[in-house]
Amino acid sequence: MALSADPHTDFPTDFRGPVLRPGDGDRYDAARALYQGRAVDEGPALIARCDDEDDVATVLRYASARGIPVAVRGGGHGSDGHAMPGGALVVDLSAMKAITVDPDTRVVRAQPGVLLGELDAAAQQHDLAVPAGTVSTTGVAGLTLGGGIGHLMRRYGATVDNLLACEMVTVDGRKVRADEAENPELFWALRGGGGNFGVVTAFEYRAHPVGPDVVAGQLIFPFEQAADVLAKLPAHMATAPRELGLLAAIAPAPALPMLPAEAHGKPVLVLVPVHSGDPAAADEVIEPLAALGRPVANLVTKMPWLRANTMLDAVAPYGKRMNLRGGYLPELSADVIDTLVANIAAAPSSPGAAANVNLWCMGGAISDDAAEDAMAFSREGAAWLWEAVSMWDSPEHDLEHELWATAVDAAVRPHSLANGYTNLTEDLGGDWRRGVHGSDAKYQRLRAVKAAWDRHNLLRFNKNIAPASAE
16 A cells, blocks of 8 residues: 655654554554454554653644644544544554552543553452453543443443543643543543544543452353344343343354354354352342243353453454444334344355344443433433444455445334444444434534534544534
């Protein structure tokens, strides 16, 4: 890949970190690799790998003075691939990985290059956890700014419900703090509004006691039981304790010895419970869940939290080409179940491909521990979150997977709410962006915050919120 000319020949010489361009070979290629494999089809003009917040400020002052749009890379896990756009100037935060944990106050501070597995490992040294995501290679920055859901959300809420403060560099290079007392309107927007307002260089979280052991694993049911088991889940989870997190996935069967070889790779229903309460009480919670059908494998067991929160790594490999669609459901109806089952059966089967449909049970703390207007992140009316994911290897199969993702979205969207979780779907367009935060009033409030902090929309490589016109 080559660009006709270097558009950043005057890049600041006082920038201390590595600066990578398309001619820098393997170092450049390694730096631009993302979770979304399609992002490698194009490359940025310059990747500025920041050593610290002063480097971030240097890049942003340079870009702001010239009106240059800036992309931001944290963990690189976004499904849109916005972190490395073709021809762009990229602020790369991946080397900023400091973490501190105060076991007395349970405050955890993390820089934006920290990955979820690293955050978990640091907090677990004190038997603590920050409610966050479910794949260890996820960056905490993008996860947090979009909201943050995971196995602990029913017990402790979303990541943004546990966010205490952000330190941010503005587009003109100033360093500011945002919390409930200082820049509160910016803090409101950062909790769910994504990377639209500035570059966050530190997050402060409230952690909670978790582990070191939890009870977690997989309950695997034959595909023909999927609709029946899924239909029973809403009533079952309505009385389930908050300590139980649950993912239901229709996904390719793993190559396990208790499954016949001919079933490997074919769709099955997998329930993934994570019970973070007293392990001694877990059996009375898990056994009724298994009894909803006739599982062919029960792999639920006591395990360290650090292992439990990596269970989904295997189905989220880094660098695959992928499509992701998702949204909130007010109920898990029979029509939705039938639609999802039918669409997973019709998923593309190109070499190296895999498709799955996930249903995350909400309720508990994520549904009732924060008012809808308390932050940009929306969850009003959401009982379940659905996502449809397809992954494959080769560009020649892009179209068939895109058509499948579009078909699933078209079938499930009429059953979905207008609001949603921005991290677990690709950008679905302007109408979707106007509704995803829950109300027009919230969207207009976000536009006003955008205008106050990034009026020229330099931070536009994201699920973009257009700034309100300056008066």
